[in-house]
Amino acid sequence: MDIDALIEQRYSANHFDATRHVDDVTLTELLRLATLAPSAFNAQNRRFVVASSVKAKERLLRHANGQDKVVHAAATVVVVGRLAPHATLAAALQPSVDAGVIDADLQATLVHYADAMYRDQPQNQRDEAIRSASLSAMTLMLAAQGAGLVSCPMIGFDAAGVHREFGLGNDEIPVMLVAIGHAAAGNWPQKPRLPLADVLAWQ
Amino acid sequence: MDIDALIEQRYSANHFDATRHVDDVTLTELLRLATLAPSAFNAQNRRFVVASSVKAKERLLRHANGQDKVVHAAATVVVVGRLAPHATLAAALQPSVDAGVIDADLQATLVHYADAMYRDQPQNQRDEAIRSASLSAMTLMLAAQGAGLVSCPMIGFDAAGVHREFGLGNDEIPVMLVAIGHAAAGNWPQKPRLPLADVLAWQ
Numbered sequence: 306m307d308i309d310a311l312i313e314q315r316y317s318a319n320h321f322d323a324t325r326h327v328d329d330v331t332l333t334e335l336l337r338l339a340t341l342a343p344s345a346f347n348a349q350n351r352r353f354v355v356a357s358s359v360k361a362k363e364r365l366l367r368h369a370n371g372q373d374k375v376v377h378a379a380a381t382v383v384v385v386g387r388l389a390p391h392a393t394l395a396a397a398l399q400p401s402v403d404a405g406v407i408d409a410d411l412q413a414t415l416v417h418y419a420d421a422m423y424r425d426q427p428q429n430q431r432d433e434a435i436r437s438a439s440l441s442a443m444t445l446m447l448a449a450q451g452a453g454l455v456s457c458p459m460i461g462f463d464a465a466g467v468h469r470e471f472g473l474g475n476d477e478i479p480v481m482l483v484a485i486g487h488a489a490a491g492n493w494p495q496k497p498r499l500p501l502a503d504v505l506a507w508q
Numbered sequence: 509m510d511i512d513a514l515i516e517q518r519y520s521a522n523h524f525d526a527t528r529h530v531d532d533v534t535l536t537e538l539l540r541l542a543t544l545a546p547s548a549f550n551a552q553n554r555r556f557v558v559a560s561s562v563k564a565k566e567r568l569l570r571h572a573n574g575q576d577k578v579v580h581a582a583a584t585v586v587v588v589g590r591l592a593p594h595a596t597l598a599a600a601l602q603p604s605v606d607a608g609v610i611d612a613d614l615q616a617t618l619v620h621y622a623d624a625m626y627r628d629q630p631q632n633q634r635d636e637a638i639r640s641a642s643l644s645a646m647t648l649m650l651a652a653q654g655a656g657l658v659s660c661p662m663i664g665f666d667a668a669g670v671h672r673e674f675g676l677g678n679d680e681i682p683v684m685l686v687a688i689g690h691a692a693a694g695n696w697p698q699k700p701r702l703p704l705a706d707v708l709a710w711q
Contacts, residue, residue: 308514308654312541312647329710336708338515340701342646345663347699352707361711400700407699432638436663436684439642443545444515447650451511460548460639471711481639496550496610497603498543504555505539507532508564508674 311450316495318455318488319374325487327379331452332357335485336382339445344437346419348390349397351438351480354383354471368466369482374457378484383467384442386434388427388476391419431478438480445483455488514653519698521658521691522577528690530582534655535560538688539585542648547640549622551593552600554641554683557586557674571669572685577660581687587645588676589637589683591630594622634681641683648686658691 306314336353344350356365357380365383366375375381387393398412407415423430446456459482467479509517539556547553559568560583568586569578578584590596601615610618626633649659662685670682 306510308509308511308650309541311511312544312651315544315546317546333704333708337704338512340704340707341515341518341698343518343520343649343661345661347701349702349707352709354709354711356711358711364711397702398699400702404700406696431635433663435635435638436642439639440646440661443643443646444650446546447511447647448515458546458548458643460636471709493609495544496601497607499552499600499603501536501540501543504543504552505536506555506557506674508557508559508561508567 306451311447315446315450316455316492317457318484318492319457320489320491321374321377321379321455321484321486322489323377325379327454327486329357332380332485335445335448335452338448339441342440342444344440345433346390346394346415347398347401348394348419348437350387350390350393350434351441352385352387354385356381356383364470365467365482368463368470369459370461372459372461374484375482377486378457379486381482381484382445383471383479384438384481384483385473386438386478386480388430388434388478389423390430390433391416391423394419434478435480442481442483449485454485457484458482459484509654514650518649518653519658519695520660521687521695522660523692523694524577524580524582524658524687524689525692526580528582530657530689532560535583535688538648538651538655541651542644545643545647547643548636549593549597549618550601550604551597551622551640553590553593553637554644555588555590557588559584559586567673568670568685571666571673572662573664575662575664577687578685580689581660582689584685584687585648586670586674586682587641587684587686589641589681591633591637591679591681592626593633593636594619594626597622637681638683645684645686652688657688660687661685662687
């Protein structure tokens with residue numbers, strides 16, 4: 306199915322078929338695709354905590370405002386944004402150096418620029434964590450749609466509770482939950498959008 | 509081409525073919541697809557300022573740290589996040605009510621919840637603006653890839669300058685620039701990522 310059709314057909318599922326599993330190989334491949342989303346400087350300042358066991362999903366549900374799709378979905382992914390991308394940029398770029406895509410001089414230059422942009426600038430760090438995590442989350446949802454699954458992004462959760470429950474680091478924030486699984490009956494279709502003219506300005 | 513291949517092949521283009529145009533019908537369709545990305549409450553708290561004229565792209569370049577891909581690309585889209593989503597949620601949901609997807613009672617309930625989440629909570633508003641704009645931006649980039657184009661997300665710009673230059677509202681922030689066009693020679697491939705084991709935790 307082409308990308309246009311996937312984007313058209315994706316909807317935020319409220320009802321998942323709790324009897325249908327998604328195997329770890331499939332989930333891993335979807336998450337691998339999610340890592341291919343871009344991030345500023347290729348800092349890759351996001352990671353993924355996958356609640357796929359019944360126990361983990363129940364732990365997550367405690368902090369998810371009673372949204373039981375967290376447990377009915379085959380897995381619910383905590384998309385985690387990482388603050389302080391400048392501090393880990395050299396490591397994040399090392400695979401690019403090793404592959405000969407960039408050289409060590411450019412790696413150092415990029416770390417220098419990232420340092421100027423994020424060090425001691427908590428709002429910039431938070432903005433970037435949310436941007437990178439969201440770009441990955443969207444890629445994950447479209448990849449899931451392409452695999453015949455449905456998804457639901459959620460922001461209605463207790464961030465401090467999720468942080469504590471899953472042992473996130475001091476430099477990490479949970480940006481979004483993404484439930485993934487097989488659809489059950491009774492879901493809403495994709496909801497209509499405002500007219501394009503309301504949200505589009507040509508210059 | 510399937511979604512997996514599009515995600516694999518997408519890269520952040522540094523070099524655009526400045527001689528190749530992308531017509532407005534194509535750009536409009538890509539942006540329509542971008543509006544189908546999800547947003548919390550379906551608030552649609554993002555919009556798109558499309559710099560496609562030479563003049564507009566040059567105005568944008570002044571605030572884009574000399575990144576001339578802004579003008580070499582066929583168009584560079586300012587993806588704008590909107591603060592105060594609770595204030596415009598009723599209007600954003602009206603097409604869903606009109607289409608019979610939700611009823612007016614649910615519309616009012618959702619506005620009530622959004623009000624509790626965002627009113628007088630500027631950090632929540634900013635987080636949501638960045639999330640929604642980023643989800644749309646990723647959808648836009650994958651749609652462009654599906655249309656045989658390339659793209660580049662940019663966060664290296666003067667936000668205050670772009671805000672002023674394009675007359676954004678008090679409740680708006682420029683979240684990202686997305687350049688779209690035809691590739692020129694000399695682009696990097698997609699840069700390697702950290703090993704999956706470094707960014708994936710199973711629970």
